[in-house]
Amino acid sequence: MGAVSDPLPPICILAGGLATRLGGLVEDLPKALLEVGGEPFVDHQLRLLARHGAREVVLCVGYLGERIVEHVGSERFGIRIAYSHDGPTLLGTLGALRRAAPLLGPRFLVLYGDTYLRLDYRAAAAAWALSGLPAMMTVLRNEGRWDTSNVRFEGTLVTAYDKRAPTPSMRWIDYGLGGFEASALEAVGPEVTDLAELYRQLARRRALFGFAAAERFYEIGTPAALAETSEFLGTRGGATPGATPGATPPEA
Numbered sequence: 001m002g003a004v005s006d007p008l009p010p011i012c013i014l015a016g017g018l019a020t021r022l023g024g025l026v027e028d029l030p031k032a033l034l035e036v037g038g039e040p041f042v043d044h045q046l047r048l049l050a051r052h053g054a055r056e057v058v059l060c061v062g063y064l065g066e067r068i069v070e071h072v073g074s075e076r077f078g079i080r081i082a083y084s085h086d087g088p089t090l091l092g093t094l095g096a097l098r099r100a101a102p103l104l105g106p107r108f109l110v111l112y113g114d115t116y117l118r119l120d121y122r123a124a125a126a127a128w129a130l131s132g133l134p135a136m137m138t139v140l141r142n143e144g145r146w147d148t149s150n151v152r153f154e155g156t157l158v159t160a161y162d163k164r165a166p167t168p169s170m171r172w173i174d175y176g177l178g179g180f181e182a183s184a185l186e187a188v189g190p191e192v193t194d195l196a197e198l199y200r201q202l203a204r205r206r207a208l209f210g211f212a213a214a215e216r217f218y219e220i221g222t223p224a225a226l227a228e229t230s231e232f233l234g235t236r237g238g239a240t241p242g243a244t245p246g247a248t249p250p251e252a
Contacts, residue, residue: 008054008125009179010104013045014093014195015113016062016086030064032113033071034220037233041220042072044116044233050077052121058103059113060096062086092193098185106182110195115176116229118215128179131156133209134187135202136179139172140213149173151210158208161199174199175213 015032032042042059049057057079061068065085074081084100091099097110109125111117119138128136137158142149151172152160160170178199187205188198202208218229 008049008052008109008121010056010058010108011049011054012058012060012084012097012100012104012108012110013042013113014060014096014110015042015068016060016065016090016096017113028064030061030068031220032059032061032068034226036220036226036230037235040071041116042068042113043076045111045113046072046076046079046081048116048118049121050079054079054121056080056082058082058084058100060084060086060100062090062096093195094185094188094198095193097180097195098190101182101185104182108180108182110178110180111176112219114220116218116233117176117213118217119175119177119211119213121177124177124211125179127156127211128209131209134181134184134207135199136209136211137161137199137203138175138177138211138213140175140217141171142173143171146216147173152203153210153212156210157206158199158203158210159206161196161203161208163196172210172212176217176219177213179209 017031033040036044046057059068059072059081061083069083072081082103084096084103086096124136124138139151139153139158148166149170149172150161150163150166151158151174152170153172161174163174184202185198187201192198199208218232220226220229
Protein backbone atom coordinates (compact mmCIF):
# COMPACT_ATOMS: atom_id res chain seq x y z
CA MET A 1 0.00 0.00 0.00
CA GLY A 2 1.09 3.56 -0.61
CA ALA A 3 3.02 3.21 -3.86
CA VAL A 4 3.10 6.37 -5.91
CA SER A 5 1.45 4.46 -8.76
CA ASP A 6 -1.62 3.61 -6.66
CA PRO A 7 -4.90 5.21 -7.78
CA LEU A 8 -5.93 8.33 -5.94
CA PRO A 9 -8.61 7.90 -3.28
CA PRO A 10 -11.99 9.46 -4.07
CA ILE A 11 -11.87 13.26 -3.86
CA CYS A 12 -14.50 15.46 -2.25
CA ILE A 13 -14.72 19.07 -3.53
CA LEU A 14 -16.53 21.45 -1.17
CA ALA A 15 -18.33 23.77 -3.59
CA GLY A 16 -21.47 24.75 -1.71
CA GLY A 17 -20.56 28.10 -0.15
CA LEU A 18 -22.31 31.40 -0.78
CA ALA A 19 -19.12 33.27 -1.80
CA THR A 20 -20.24 36.48 -0.11
CA ARG A 21 -16.83 38.12 -0.56
CA LEU A 22 -17.32 38.09 -4.33
CA GLY A 23 -20.46 40.22 -4.17
CA GLY A 24 -22.33 40.71 -7.44
CA LEU A 25 -20.02 38.39 -9.36
CA VAL A 26 -21.96 35.42 -7.96
CA GLU A 27 -25.41 36.96 -7.70
CA ASP A 28 -26.88 34.41 -10.10
CA LEU A 29 -23.94 32.03 -10.55
CA PRO A 30 -22.25 29.57 -8.18
CA LYS A 31 -18.57 30.30 -7.58
CA ALA A 32 -17.51 27.04 -9.24
CA LEU A 33 -18.89 28.31 -12.55
CA LEU A 34 -17.18 31.70 -12.53
CA GLU A 35 -15.18 32.22 -15.71
CA VAL A 36 -11.50 32.02 -14.85
CA GLY A 37 -8.88 32.10 -17.57
CA GLY A 38 -11.55 31.61 -20.22
CA GLU A 39 -13.63 28.77 -18.76
CA PRO A 40 -15.59 27.81 -15.62
CA PHE A 41 -13.28 27.36 -12.65
CA VAL A 42 -14.55 23.86 -11.86
CA ASP A 43 -13.26 22.74 -15.28
CA HIS A 44 -9.75 23.86 -14.35
CA GLN A 45 -10.00 21.96 -11.07
CA LEU A 46 -11.29 18.74 -12.58
CA ARG A 47 -8.81 18.79 -15.47
CA LEU A 48 -5.97 19.20 -12.98
CA LEU A 49 -7.22 16.29 -10.88
CA ALA A 50 -7.60 14.12 -13.98
CA ARG A 51 -3.96 14.79 -14.88
CA HIS A 52 -3.01 13.36 -11.50
CA GLY A 53 -5.04 10.18 -11.93
CA ALA A 54 -8.28 11.07 -10.15
CA ARG A 55 -11.11 8.76 -11.17
CA GLU A 56 -13.86 9.56 -8.64
CA VAL A 57 -14.99 12.98 -7.42
CA VAL A 58 -17.91 13.94 -5.21
CA LEU A 59 -18.98 17.57 -5.57
CA CYS A 60 -20.66 19.02 -2.50
CA VAL A 61 -23.03 21.68 -3.81
CA GLY A 62 -25.40 24.14 -2.20
CA TYR A 63 -26.14 27.61 -3.56
CA LEU A 64 -27.34 27.22 -7.17
CA GLY A 65 -25.96 23.69 -7.12
CA GLU A 66 -28.26 22.58 -9.92
CA ARG A 67 -26.30 24.85 -12.25
CA ILE A 68 -23.11 22.95 -11.40
CA VAL A 69 -24.81 19.59 -11.96
CA GLU A 70 -26.12 20.78 -15.33
CA HIS A 71 -22.68 21.96 -16.46
CA VAL A 72 -20.47 19.14 -15.16
CA GLY A 73 -22.75 16.12 -15.50
CA SER A 74 -21.84 12.61 -14.38
CA GLU A 75 -18.42 12.45 -16.07
CA ARG A 76 -15.76 15.03 -16.84
CA PHE A 77 -12.23 14.52 -18.20
CA GLY A 78 -12.52 10.80 -17.49
CA ILE A 79 -13.58 11.33 -13.86
CA ARG A 80 -16.84 9.87 -12.54
CA ILE A 81 -18.76 12.66 -10.81
CA ALA A 82 -21.30 12.24 -8.00
CA TYR A 83 -23.08 14.97 -6.05
CA SER A 84 -23.98 15.65 -2.44
CA HIS A 85 -26.51 18.43 -1.87
CA ASP A 86 -26.59 20.68 1.18
CA GLY A 87 -30.33 21.14 0.94
CA PRO A 88 -32.18 24.26 2.10
CA THR A 89 -29.91 24.77 5.13
CA LEU A 90 -26.19 25.39 4.77
CA LEU A 91 -24.32 22.60 6.52
CA GLY A 92 -20.87 24.16 6.93
CA THR A 93 -17.74 22.59 5.50
CA LEU A 94 -17.65 19.67 7.94
CA GLY A 95 -21.40 19.19 7.76
CA ALA A 96 -21.20 18.95 3.99
CA LEU A 97 -18.34 16.48 4.26
CA ARG A 98 -20.31 14.31 6.70
CA ARG A 99 -23.27 14.23 4.32
CA ALA A 100 -21.00 13.23 1.42
CA ALA A 101 -19.10 10.57 3.41
CA PRO A 102 -21.28 7.60 2.34
CA LEU A 103 -20.36 8.38 -1.28
CA LEU A 104 -16.65 8.59 -0.50
CA GLY A 105 -15.89 5.33 1.26
CA PRO A 106 -13.42 4.60 4.07
CA ARG A 107 -10.59 6.89 2.89
CA PHE A 108 -10.74 10.03 0.77
CA LEU A 109 -9.18 13.38 -0.10
CA VAL A 110 -10.93 16.72 0.28
CA LEU A 111 -10.33 20.20 -1.14
CA TYR A 112 -12.20 23.47 -1.42
CA GLY A 113 -14.11 24.45 -4.53
CA ASP A 114 -12.29 27.77 -4.92
CA THR A 115 -8.66 26.56 -4.87
CA TYR A 116 -6.21 25.52 -7.56
CA LEU A 117 -3.46 23.48 -5.94
CA ARG A 118 -0.26 22.58 -7.77
CA LEU A 119 1.27 19.65 -5.96
CA ASP A 120 1.90 15.95 -6.51
CA TYR A 121 -1.44 14.50 -5.41
CA ARG A 122 -0.27 10.89 -5.78
CA ALA A 123 2.82 11.50 -3.65
CA ALA A 124 0.71 13.18 -0.96
CA ALA A 125 -1.80 10.34 -0.87
CA ALA A 126 0.94 7.70 -0.81
CA ALA A 127 2.90 9.40 1.98
CA TRP A 128 -0.26 9.78 4.05
CA ALA A 129 -1.08 6.08 3.59
CA LEU A 130 2.40 5.12 4.80
CA SER A 131 2.10 7.38 7.85
CA GLY A 132 -0.62 5.28 9.43
CA LEU A 133 -2.38 8.42 10.65
CA PRO A 134 -6.15 8.92 10.22
CA ALA A 135 -5.94 12.35 8.57
CA MET A 136 -3.69 14.55 6.45
CA MET A 137 -3.22 18.27 5.86
CA THR A 138 -1.04 19.61 3.06
CA VAL A 139 0.95 22.65 4.17
CA LEU A 140 3.08 25.38 2.61
CA ARG A 141 5.99 27.25 4.17
CA ASN A 142 4.38 30.65 4.29
CA GLU A 143 6.04 33.02 6.79
CA GLY A 144 3.01 35.30 6.44
CA ARG A 145 3.54 35.75 2.70
CA TRP A 146 0.25 34.65 1.14
CA ASP A 147 -2.01 34.94 4.17
CA THR A 148 -1.71 34.59 7.94
CA SER A 149 0.37 31.52 8.82
CA ASN A 150 -1.75 29.12 10.87
CA VAL A 151 0.15 25.80 11.12
CA ARG A 152 2.99 24.46 13.23
CA PHE A 153 4.62 21.69 11.21
CA GLU A 154 7.32 19.43 12.67
CA GLY A 155 8.85 16.68 10.58
CA THR A 156 5.80 15.03 9.02
CA LEU A 157 3.32 16.01 11.72
CA VAL A 158 1.02 19.00 12.02
CA THR A 159 1.30 19.70 15.73
CA ALA A 160 -0.90 22.81 15.86
CA TYR A 161 -3.45 24.46 13.60
CA ASP A 162 -5.61 27.47 14.35
CA LYS A 163 -6.90 29.83 11.69
CA ARG A 164 -8.77 31.99 14.20
CA ALA A 165 -6.00 32.54 16.75
CA PRO A 166 -2.64 31.71 15.14
CA THR A 167 0.53 32.01 17.21
CA PRO A 168 4.01 33.33 16.28
CA SER A 169 5.33 29.75 16.23
CA MET A 170 3.15 29.01 13.20
CA ARG A 171 5.24 29.53 10.05
CA TRP A 172 3.25 27.31 7.69
CA ILE A 173 -0.23 27.61 6.19
CA ASP A 174 -2.99 25.13 5.37
CA TYR A 175 -2.49 24.53 1.64
CA GLY A 176 -6.01 23.32 0.96
CA LEU A 177 -5.83 19.58 0.24
CA GLY A 178 -6.70 17.25 3.11
CA GLY A 179 -7.33 13.58 3.63
CA PHE A 180 -9.46 11.61 6.05
CA GLU A 181 -10.33 8.13 7.06
CA ALA A 182 -14.10 8.18 7.51
CA SER A 183 -13.69 7.39 11.21
CA ALA A 184 -11.67 10.60 11.69
CA LEU A 185 -14.82 12.66 11.14
CA GLU A 186 -15.99 11.41 14.55
CA ALA A 187 -13.13 13.17 16.37
CA VAL A 188 -15.51 16.06 17.07
CA GLY A 189 -19.19 16.09 17.96
CA PRO A 190 -22.06 16.63 15.51
CA GLU A 191 -22.47 20.19 16.75
CA VAL A 192 -19.15 21.09 15.08
CA THR A 193 -19.77 22.09 11.46
CA ASP A 194 -16.46 23.75 10.53
CA LEU A 195 -13.77 21.55 8.97
CA ALA A 196 -11.11 23.83 10.47
CA GLU A 197 -12.13 22.78 13.98
CA LEU A 198 -11.77 19.10 13.08
CA TYR A 199 -8.26 19.78 11.79
CA ARG A 200 -7.45 21.71 14.99
CA GLN A 201 -8.54 18.86 17.24
CA LEU A 202 -6.70 16.22 15.19
CA ALA A 203 -3.51 18.31 15.36
CA ARG A 204 -3.85 18.57 19.16
CA ARG A 205 -4.08 14.77 19.30
CA ARG A 206 -0.99 14.40 17.09
CA ALA A 207 -3.14 12.52 14.60
CA LEU A 208 -2.67 14.84 11.60
CA PHE A 209 -0.05 13.93 9.01
CA GLY A 210 1.52 16.86 7.19
CA PHE A 211 2.65 16.88 3.56
CA ALA A 212 4.68 19.88 2.40
CA ALA A 213 3.77 21.50 -0.92
CA ALA A 214 6.36 23.56 -2.80
CA GLU A 215 4.29 25.69 -5.20
CA ARG A 216 2.09 28.58 -4.09
CA PHE A 217 -1.66 28.06 -4.19
CA TYR A 218 -4.17 30.01 -6.26
CA GLU A 219 -7.76 30.71 -5.26
CA ILE A 220 -10.80 32.72 -6.28
CA GLY A 221 -12.31 33.69 -2.92
CA THR A 222 -11.96 37.47 -3.39
CA PRO A 223 -12.09 39.74 -6.45
CA ALA A 224 -8.31 40.35 -6.24
CA ALA A 225 -7.54 36.63 -5.95
CA LEU A 226 -9.95 35.87 -8.78
CA ALA A 227 -8.18 38.33 -11.07
CA GLU A 228 -4.74 36.92 -10.21
CA THR A 229 -5.84 33.32 -10.71
CA SER A 230 -7.59 34.15 -13.96
CA GLU A 231 -4.41 35.71 -15.30
CA PHE A 232 -2.31 32.72 -14.21
CA LEU A 233 -4.61 30.08 -15.68
CA GLY A 234 -5.33 32.08 -18.80
CA THR A 235 -1.72 32.82 -19.74
CA ARG A 236 0.34 30.00 -18.27
CA GLY A 237 -1.86 26.95 -18.21
CA GLY A 238 -1.41 26.17 -14.51
CA ALA A 239 1.29 23.51 -14.86
CA THR A 240 1.84 21.40 -11.79
CA PRO A 241 4.40 18.97 -10.36
CA GLY A 242 3.79 15.26 -10.42
CA ALA A 243 1.19 15.21 -13.20
CA THR A 244 1.05 12.61 -15.91
CA PRO A 245 4.04 13.14 -18.25
CA GLY A 246 3.10 14.92 -21.44
CA ALA A 247 -0.31 15.98 -20.09
CA THR A 248 0.64 19.46 -18.92
CA PRO A 249 2.55 22.39 -20.38
CA PRO A 250 5.94 23.32 -18.90
CA GLU A 251 5.93 24.60 -15.32
CA ALA A 252 4.85 28.23 -15.05
